[in-house]
Each structure stands twice: as structure tokens, then as C-alpha cells.
Amino acid sequence: MRINILSLFPEMFTGVLQHSIMKNAQDRGAVEFSVVNFRDYSTNKHNNVDDYPYGGGAGMVLTPQPIFDAVDDLSKDSTVKPRVILMCPQGVRYNQKKAEELANEEHLIFICGHYEGYDERIREHVVTDEISIGDYVLTGGELASMVIVDSVVRLLPGVLGNETSHKKDSFSTGYLEHPQYTRPSEFRGLKVPDVLLSGNHKLIDEWREKESLRRTFLRRPDLLVEEQLSDVKKKWLEEFRKERD
Ligand code: ADE
Secondary structure, eight states: OEEEEEOSOGGGGHHHHTSHHHHHHHHTTSOEEEEEOGGGGOOSTTOOOEEOOTTOOSSOEEOHHHHHHHHHHHHTTOSSOOEEEEEEEEEEEOOHHHHHHHHTOSEEEEEOOBSSEEOHHHHHHTOSEEEESSSSOOSBSHHHHHHHHHHHHTTSTTSSSSTTTTTTSTTTTSSOOOOOOOSOSEETTEEOOHHHHSOOHHHHHHHHHHHHHHHHHHHOGGGOOGGGSOHHHHHHHHHHHHHHO
16 A cells, blocks of 8 residues: 655654554555655745635635645556545544545545645545544644554554454444453452353353443443344343443
């Protein structure tokens, strides 16, 4: 996968893209990142990238020229049509399903504004997706794009050591992940549930499924569609409700 990020503050990305799993993913050739300062594309004699809004009002607006030219340049040697993603609080809310969708693409271009708004022609003619990472306003799209890049790249084949390790993540299954324990089996008198030490994998799988449902019911009931649950899961839900009430 190829990922280009357009930002006026490329240094913000070095910590995130050059460590841990993002670094390994690049070293293994699963992804190629480049962070581009779109000011470099400005044809304005002062290299300006923003201007006052027509009609007046507070704040500045990013002009179309540097962004149109940067996207044209980054797309020209691409064999596929890139997804061009504008980071903004007005976009569709990001989730794991969107991460999985983007992980199937070959080329992503992120556009990160900072303080400013975007000229509407950027939205209409360059951008394929507008994405928000949540209902709050950041000072810029940089942090938001890093969140998306991280969550997409970890899904690429070969990036996580264990091929199946993301398949049971919270949200991938539609439920939150079950509780996990490791050694020692008793710590300060606190014991690991017996079933996990039993070696009986059928019982362990059942316990995990039930605890995953319990955690989802208690923390994120909005993720549960009760009509779609098996009879066993419906019974477990009844049990959780009784315990709660
Ligand atoms: N830019 C500013 N706030 C944002 C948000 N919540 N999501 C994506 N981009 C943003």
C-alpha cells in the first residue's frame, strides 16, 4: 500500500510513522509512506496556501491550487485511482469497518488542514472521502490522519506478527474483546478464572464468547442487535440483565 499525507507540519508525523509497528510495516515493504508539505506546491510568490474567505468572516481558508497540484502530482504515476481522504469534523464518523475498507485499497492520500477551512472546490473535485475520527474538534487533521493510518496499516497482511491477532479485536467481531489474563495464576490473592487453566478449549472458547458479550452489553449496548443473536446468546443476555437489576 502507498500512503501520501499532505500537511503543513510534516515533522508531526516522524514519531508515529517511524516507530513500532508502523516502522516494521515499512521495513517489511507492506506500506510506503511519504509526508508532503503542500506549501511546496504553492505557485504563489510568498508560498501562501490560504486566504481570506469570500463574503468575509473569521479564519482563513486553504486555497485550491496547492492541494489540486499536489494530488495531481502524487496520482500521476499511480496505477490505481487513489482514495483522497479529507480529514475534517464534518466527515463520516470513522470506525473499524471503514478501517477494513481502506485496508483493501492500494493508494491513500490524506489531506490535513490546520486551523483553516477548505475551499469547497477541494471537497467537490479532489476528495473522494471526508472522514471525522469523532465528535470533537482538533486543531488540525494531522492527529486524525495518524489514527486512521495506524488502524489501517495494522490490518495489512504480514504487519502484525500473528496473522489472526487482529481478527478477534474489539469491533472486528462486532463485540468488545473478552478479558485476558497471563501469569501468575494468582497475584496478591487475585485468581485467574479456573476455566482458563482447565486446558479444555471448548469451554474456554465458550467462556470467552460469553464474557465478550457481557462486556459489550455492559459497556457498549449500542453494538448489540438482539434479534440477530443466537438463542444461547439471548439467554446469556437475560442472565446479565438479571445480574445488573
Ligand atoms: N480535524 C479537526 N477535527 C477533526 C476530527 N474530529 N476528525 C478529523 N479531522 C479533524
